[in-house]
Amino acid sequence: MQINVLGIDLGKNVCSVVGLDEKGQVVIRRRVRRGTLVQFVEKLSPCTIGMEACCGAHHLGRQFVALGHTVRLMPPEYVKGYIKAQKNDDRDAEGIAEAATRPTMRFVTLKSEDQLDIQSLHRTRDRLVGERTALINQLRAVLFERGLIIPKGRTKLDRWLREELPNAPGLSERMHKLIADLRAELQQLDTRIKGYEREFAEMSRSDERMSSLLSIPGVGVINATAIGAAIGDGSAFQKARDFAAWLGLVPRQVTTGGKPRLVGITKRGSTYLRVSLIHGARAALLGLAKSDTHLGGWIRALLAQAKRNVVVVALANKLARIVWAVAKSGRRFDARLVAA
The missing domain is CATH 3.30.420.140 (YqgF/RNase H-like domain)
Incomplete structure (x- = not known):
């Protein structure tokens, strides 16, 4: 047989x-x-x-x-x-x-043990970030129930807890103890999250491919390690667009009245990587828009005709293609060489 x-x-x-x-x-x-x-x-x-x-x-x-x-x-x-x-x-x-026998089937590349280790670290950090956000919201809700409204932002919350909490009216002794417990738990989460981020920074410095990804605007140690673990040398994708499509950053096409038109992105693939790239694009948008490069001119032209969030996603698509090119070639990014 x-x-x-x-x-x-x-x-x-x-x-x-x-x-x-x-x-x-x-x-x-x-x-x-x-x-x-x-x-x-x-x-x-x-x-x-x-x-x-x-x-x-x-x-x-x-x-x-x-x-x-x-x-x-x-x-x-x-x-x-x-x-x-x-x-x-x-x-x-x-x-x-x-x-498995079909010639047109799309297959998933086997991941090494190191790639799975980095992926597991990212998933654990992502869970801790979610727990920290939930804890901050609970702390703000406890204070809001007592008529104490805290301005948005983690920095403003920390400043209020440090300067205003001791003299805050309407808080019983038990509530002061509860808030102290929540703050201690919040500090523990911060310590654990920063520990993972330091580990990611060490990985990105020691790995040549991840280090080259850091040369791309909007790609920090979180993106570099997550993307590096996901795509390796980029050989799993034949073209840069394939990687952008795998992340769900390409527009969908619908037919309305017999005419095709482009709408929002597909949002397929890894949500974690897609969201990380979009946040990175949002952080790098203003700096790139001010630069005297083809990429800067392309961004300024988009900002003149589209909403800011649309431009951010378009830039994330562009960064995904650049990431693939850098991972494939092993060379560092140079904004002067990017075509419009």
Whole structure:
């Protein structure tokens, strides 16, 4: 029995496995526990293994590659069209195996262990930032319930807590203790977040590719490490536009009255990277607009005919393309060489 393509559904602790021969006929159906999946695959002759790009897929993919197999990871939404009616785990595995054979299928590049480590650090920091924002909002709400309105902004909140809180009217002793507890918790979150950011700064200085990304306006240590871990040397994308489209920064086209027109961006792909690039573009917009370069002239022309937020997203699209070019070439960014 020769298996050419093996489809694996990784959804649960017990994985469904379907093998196809060279004619595309199903020759094997199995249920294998995740813990023994590598031992099962080890007994097979080298073949193509298709899996959805989900949690644990990259780790298993690296192990399968070490055993001599060809691994193809696919976005789950692209596999959905190949799954037959009466959906179950076996049909999912069969659809994954069939999708892995399609010449037009878009595959996900296997990530290394270092890339996954950096990605995990970014996700943890992002969760802590969300917890910090929720804690600040709760602290402001506690004070607002007592008639104490704090101006917006973290700096103004810290100044008020430091200067005005001791003499604030309408706060009981218990509320003073509660606010002290919230402030202590807020300081702990700040310390942990700054620790991750220092680690990102060290990574960006020690890695040559990430260091070259820092030369791009609007790309700091957060963007450089996150993007560097996501795309590596950029070889997963053939063109700069492919990377911008992967981030969802390209406009959607709709047809109205028989005429096509462009509307908002697609917002596909990694939300974290897209939002980080947009924030970076917003921070770099004014400085670039004042520069005497082709990029500065392009921004000034856009500002004259479009709203500021639209220009920010357009600049984020431009920065995404520049990021890909820098990652692909390994050279540092020079604004004088950017064409309008």
